[in-house]
Amino acid sequence: MEYLLNLGIIFCIYSILALSLNMVVGMSGLLSLAQAAFYGIGAYATALCMTGLGLDFFSTILIGMVINAVIAYMVGKILSRFKGDYYAIVSAGLSIIVFSVLLNWKSLTNGPLGVFGIDKPSVGGFSFSSNASFFLLCLVFVAMVYVIYYAIDKSAFSRCLKAIREDEELAGSFGYSTKRFKSIIFVLSAMLSGVAGALFATYIAFIDPSTFQLKEGIFLFTIIIVGGLSSAWGSVVGAVILISLPEALRFLGLPYETAAQLQQMIYGAMLVLMMVLRPQGLFGKYRM
Amino acid sequence: MLELHNIKAGYDARRMVLHDVSAVMRQRAVTVIMGPNGAGKSTMLRVMYGLLKSKAGTISLHGEKLQPRPQNLVEEGIFMVPQGTRVFRTMTVLENLELATHFWPSRAGFDKKLKEVLEHFPDLTPRLHDMAGNLSGGQQQMVALARVLINNPKLVFLDEPSIGLSPKLIQDIFKKIRTLCDQTGAGFVVVEHNLKTLLPLVDYAYILEQGRVVYDGLAEGKALDKMLAATFKA
Numbered sequence: 001m002e003y004l005l006n007l008g009i010i011f012c013i014y015s016i017l018a019l020s021l022n023m024v025v026g027m028s029g030l031l032s033l034a035q036a037a038f039y040g041i042g043a044y045a046t047a048l049c050m051t052g053l054g055l056d057f058f059s060t061i062l063i064g065m066v067i068n069a070v071i072a073y074m075v076g077k078i079l080s081r082f083k084g085d086y087y088a089i090v091s092a093g094l095s096i097i098v099f100s101v102l103l104n105w106k107s108l109t110n111g112p113l114g115v116f117g118i119d120k121p122s123v124g125g126f127s128f129s130s131n132a133s134f135f136l137l138c139l140v141f142v143a144m145v146y147v148i149y150y151a152i153d154k155s156a157f158s159r160c161l162k163a164i165r166e167d168e169e170l171a172g173s174f175g176y177s178t179k180r181f182k183s184i185i186f187v188l189s190a191m192l193s194g195v196a197g198a199l200f201a202t203y204i205a206f207i208d209p210s211t212f213q214l215k216e217g218i219f220l221f222t223i224i225i226v227g228g229l230s231s232a233w234g235s236v237v238g239a240v241i242l243i244s245l246p247e248a249l250r251f252l253g254l255p256y257e258t259a260a261q262l263q264q265m266i267y268g269a270m271l272v273l274m275m276v277l278r279p280q281g282l283f284g285k286y287r288m
Numbered sequence: 289m290l291e292l293h294n295i296k297a298g299y300d301a302r303r304m305v306l307h308d309v310s311a312v313m314r315q316r317a318v319t320v321i322m323g324p325n326g327a328g329k330s331t332m333l334r335v336m337y338g339l340l341k342s343k344a345g346t347i348s349l350h351g352e353k354l355q356p357r358p359q360n361l362v363e364e365g366i367f368m369v370p371q372g373t374r375v376f377r378t379m380t381v382l383e384n385l386e387l388a389t390h391f392w393p394s395r396a397g398f399d400k401k402l403k404e405v406l407e408h409f410p411d412l413t414p415r416l417h418d419m420a421g422n423l424s425g426g427q428q429q430m431v432a433l434a435r436v437l438i439n440n441p442k443l444v445f446l447d448e449p450s451i452g453l454s455p456k457l458i459q460d461i462f463k464k465i466r467t468l469c470d471q472t473g474a475g476f477v478v479v480e481h482n483l484k485t486l487l488p489l490v491d492y493a494y495i496l497e498q499g500r501v502v503y504d505g506l507a508e509g510k511a512l513d514k515m516l517a518a519t520f521k522a
Contacts, residue, residue: 156389159379163387166376173337173370174387174435175362286378 005131007247009203011240012138013196016145018223018235020192023149025221026230026286027158028185029165031088033217034075037098038068038190040212042197044102047115047207057121057202064194072190076183083168095214102209114208118201138199142236145192149232152188161185162230165286222267226274228284237282242267289315289443289475290336290366295345297335304343305331307499315442315475318465318489320507322480323496324519329479330371332496333445336477337361337368365442371451371479374432377421381412384420384431388438398438405437408468426457430464437468443475450480462486484516495519 017039024032045064049055055063075094082090102109109115120129121137128134152158163171164178172178201207219242227238245266249259279287290313298304305328313319313336321329334340336347338356346353349364358368375384385402392398406413409430415423420431429449436444446465450458465476466489478490487493487507495503495515503515 156386159383159387159389162379162383163376166378170370170374170376171387173339173358173368175358175367177359 002131005135007243008135009131009138009199010243011236012135012142013200013203014220014223014239014243015142015236016196016199017193017220018227018239019142019145019149019232020189020196021220022224022230022232022235023152023185023189023192025224026228026235026284027153027165028161028182029286029288030079030091030182030186031084031288032079032091032186032189033088033214033221034079034091034094035189035193035220036212036214036216037095038072038193039197039200039216040098040102040209041068041071042194043201043207043212044109044115044197045194046198047118047201048108050118050202051115056123057119057198058123061195061198064198065191068190068194069187072187073183076186077179079186080179080182092214092217095212095217099209099213102212109209112208112210114206115201116206118205118207120205121202134203138203141195141199145195146232146236148188148192149235152185153230153232157181157184222271225281225288226270228281229288230286231281231283234281234283289313289350291348291351292332292336293346293348295332295335295342295347297331297340297342299331299340301343305499306335306342308345309496309499309501310345311494311501311504313443313475313477314492316469316473317491318469318476318478319492319494320478320480320483320487320490321494321496322483322516322519325481326498327496328499329481329496330447331499333368333447333477333479337366337445362439365440366445367436367439367441367443368445369429369432369436369447369449371447374449375420375423375428375435377419379420380417381420381423381431382416385416385435385438388435401438401440405434408437408464408471409434425452426460429453429457429461433464433468437472437474440472441474443477446476446478448479448481450483458483459486462489465489487512 017035021035024030042064045067046060049060049063050057079087079090103111120127120134122128128137160176160181164181168178223238223242224235226241228234246263249263254262274281292309292311295306295309296304297306309332321332323329331340335342336356338358338361347356348354389395389398411427412430412434420428449461468474469476490507493503493507493512494501497519502519503512
């Protein structure tokens with residue numbers, strides 16, 4: 001049971017990340033590889049504020065979201081000038097920069113040794129220390145992010161984003177400030193990724209920079225490609241499939257290295273198959 | 289309404305595409321800008337709509353100088369339908385039209401206007417929930433026109449609306465533009481290669497040749513015929 005709850009918590013954290021990334025990639029057509037950076041900033045904001053300043057979990061979530069918003073706003077101003085592959089390359093650059101900062105700013109982040117002893121969240125004397133209670137907390141956050149995604153998806157704002165995704169020049173000729181729209185969704189997405197980071201940090205109780213590398217951003221990208229672009233449900237299903245896969249390999253009893261390599265091969269084969277057979281993903285509404 | 293005074297513009301500093309272009313785009317009139325390939329017609333439209341900055345000269349709206357930007361121009365009721373893609377292909381016809389809700393304070397007002405606009409384009413009503421990309425070229429052009437019409441435009445720029453359309457459809461589109469101009473009072477500025485046969489539907493004509501205006505006046509008369517013959521002699 002504990003194992004299933006642990007799996008459920010990881011599903012939830014990655015569902016939040018996938019939902020937030022799908023706002024940028026699926027709704028807006030922006031190939032962002034920066035999500036791991038915001039995930040990391042959220043995790044470190046919570047870890048450092050809880051261990052260093054003694055703040056409570058919920059305040060640190062807000063702090064992480066604000067820091068992510070400020071960074072995303074500044075970076076988004078630069079990113080909004082780009083589109084297509086260039087956007088992906090520049091956003092990947094952000095991910096690499098944030099990883100380097102987390103690794104090398106030792107006086108703040110403790111460098112490669114990471115941050116230890118992060119407490120579980122608590123509210124009004126109740127601690128979410130058991131896996132069951134933490135899972136419920138994660139479910140609440142997934143539901144909140146899902147509702148936010150759904151509300152944006154049904155709004156006039158999302159219609160403008162989809163227009164930008166289709167043809168930015170045509171959308172611009174209609175008087176839309178396309179850079180502003182791209183910047184707003186990038187900031188929103190970064191803020192929500194920070195929530196996933198905060199949950200991850202408190203759940204694992206230890207974080208180091210290696211979790212928040214560019215390859216994590218690519219993994220998140222894979223989740224939404226498989227689950228479906230521009231689909232909230234697809235984000236969740238994609239997360240469940242890609243997280244379950246390595247777990248399923250455990251039961252084959254393969255040596256660790258073989259299982260790890262097999263996992264990468266299966267991820268690669270899945271991506272190729274999806275691109276050929278179902279480019280919009282399992283539940284996607286949009287083809288890249 | 290919108291005036292260009294001695295505009296010089298180009299995509300690189302050493303080679304100008306437009307040389308001292310002056311022109312007036314009027315409300316309640318259909319104006320056509322014609323010329324051979326590379327004459328600078330689309331560049332002129334891009335400068336007027338603020339998609340390309342002029343290197344020299346001024347642009348004024350209602351007599352007041354302005355630095356055009358699409359965001360400001362739409363507030364003044366000036367819209368553009370660019371060349372090539374006219375609709376958002378993976379959005380439904382209704383979603384394409386609903387992009388205009390952004391400019392409407394209330395949905396009820398928008399819905400009322402939508403109904404009114406669809407009366408001009410009865411063929412679109414049964415296709416409202418179809419993907420715009422599945423429509424014929426002529427119907428896509430109608431969606432593009434309907435989308436700008438919802439915003440009560442004063443001036444509409446159309447960059448080569450005839451591309452990819454049959455002569456019959458081009459004739460229909462121009463008749464529709466003429467009707468819309470007469471009924472709504474909006475001005476239409478159409479950039480086209482050579483539409484001599486459609487000139488009876490147009491009020492004013494500009495002919496561009498190598499970035500210069502070589503004809504500016506009413507879309508009729510011997511002077512225009514002579515200039516058209518000279519410009520398109522090849």
